[in-house]
Amino acid sequence: MPLMPHEDRMLPPCATIGIMGGGQLGRMMAMAAASLGYHVHIFTPEKDCPAAEVARYVTVAPYEDVEAVEAFARSVDVMTLEFENIPYKAAQAAQAVKPFYPSPEIVACAQHRGWEKQFATDAGVPTPNYQIADSYEGLLRAVEHVGTPCIIKTTTMGYDGKGQYRVLDASQCADAWQALGMREVIIEAFVPFVAEASVMVARGQDGTMHTFPVTRNEHEGGILRTSYVPCGLSVTTHTALEHAACAMAQRAELVGLLAFEFFILADGSICFNEMAPRPHNSTHWTMDACNVSQFEQLMRICAGLPLKKPTLRATCRMVNLIGDDMEQLTKWHHDPHAHVHVYGKAECREGRKMGHVNIVGDNL
Ligand SMILES: Nc1ncnc2c1ncn2[C@@H]1O[C@H](COP(=O)(O)OP(=O)(O)O)[C@@H](O)[C@H]1O
Ligand SMILES: [Mg+2]
Known part of the structure; x- marks a missing residue:
């Protein structure tokens, strides 16, 4: 595809940038957008969120509401996200209407701790030794394979250290499996980083x-x-x-x-x-x-x-x-x-x- 010069794709002032998510990142994005002369439209499931306070337009609806996502997409010129766990389907529905950055595929990859590590490996970038497990028996095998100490994390939805369990020896596996909600997990070798x-x-x-x-x-x-x-x-x-x-x-x-x-x-x-x-x-x-x-x-x-x-x-x-x-x-x-x-x-x-x-x- 030939690359267009910047001037042909620059949005004029008062164009609208759509942001999925209403947290502090969306708030600081909206303030930056305003400085450049753009309007912001926030899509958020949460009323009274940090971003809504500083945005021109706000849609309050669940990410699963495809019609609301499509209406949001029609009302803006371009979209991005501040909440990384928006459902892949919502990103896809939005992208079908207007440009959405980064692509829904990148967003989906970053949502899964196993997929992003595989992506790093494919790009020649080293990762901690790890295994994925979706059963308790699988977890026991994986901990034996990876060794202790290790960190067990839910493959999706973790943030700020939530959805993690540190395991010093295999006897803690039952507690970890329970505490993390008996769902798909990644078992990572503990990295002795400096x-x-x-x-x-x-x-x-x-x-x-x-x-x-x-x-x-x-x-x-x-x-x-x-x-x-x-x-x-x-x-x-x-x-x-x-x-x-x-x-x-x-x-x-x-x-x-x-x-x-x-x-x-x-x-x-x-x-x-x-x-x-x-x-x-x-x-x-x-x-x-x-x-x-x-x-x-x-x-x-x-x-x-x-x-x-x-x-x-x-x-x-x-x-x-x-x-x-x-x-x-x-x-x-x-x-x-x-x-x-x-x-x-x-x-x-x-x-x-x-x-x-x-x-x-x-x-x-
Ligand atoms: N495999 C690991 N070995 C050592 N420390 C880890 C490992 N994984 C996570 N940590 C520690 O926990 C912190 C949070 O883990 P991270 O995987 O980045 O999850 P989050 O999504 O919550 O940021 C890391 O910044 C690091 O300090
Ligand atoms: Mg982190």
Whole structure:
């Protein structure tokens, strides 16, 4: 297919970008879209969600309501998603009406921990040793094969460390099988990583591809706590991360954003963990310490605007505000280096992401 010049596909101001999902990522996308002069239409099953507050149009309906999805698609110029677990059928129904980025196939692949690892393997990217099981007997065999310690995860629907069970010896398998709801699981060897890192890849409608600077991440109880740029990893590791992420994005013929999480081993080698077809928590620092935020870049991709080549403007530490962390809000508001982003969630629960702070350092 001949590639069109940008100018032929740029959406004019006041065009509408549709977003499936109404969480904080949709909220920050909508704010970026508004800055570029676009309207946003949110499709969400949840009334009063974080994104609805800042969007021009909102449809409240379940993702399974195909007629509502089609009507939503007809009302917009282009669509993307902020909630990665939208049903494949909803993405397909939307794509049949208007362009939908990333493709429903990429979205479906990223929804399944086994499929995304197979995809990494096909692209020549190493993953932890793993097995899939959909019965208790299968689980026992898989744990014996993979060895302990291992992590058992539901193949679908897990997030923020939910849907996971750490197993130190095989006697815990019965508990794990029960706790995870007796459904298809993936058994992953425990990776003795020295660091975790993520790479965000952006690829435009014309195939232009850029990565955001690599981020180093620290998790607590499976949930992201702090991210750092620059990542401080060796040049070799850094290059390997970028190559792996770009190889996978290219192979998927990505249009949109695709975030990759990796483990870094003591010898500097890398190991793929998971991917997400949307903006990623670890890349929120781009809102205050980069020439383009991940949200603006995605809106640019959707609207057919030229992508910006991301460059780091300053060192940055991103801290998530989770549950009770909101009690420190006043402290952050007093810090002149802190850029505070609050998601407008009415209810503050333990483990719930309520906002984040970007602490921006001296200019590089
Ligand atoms: N195989 C593994 N070995 C070691 N640690 C792991 C493994 N899988 C997950 N973890 C830890 O748990 C965190 C969350 O797991 P992840 O698979 O990324 O699920 P989620 O979708 O909840 O982010 C990871 O960032 C990492 O700190
Ligand atoms: Mg993760």
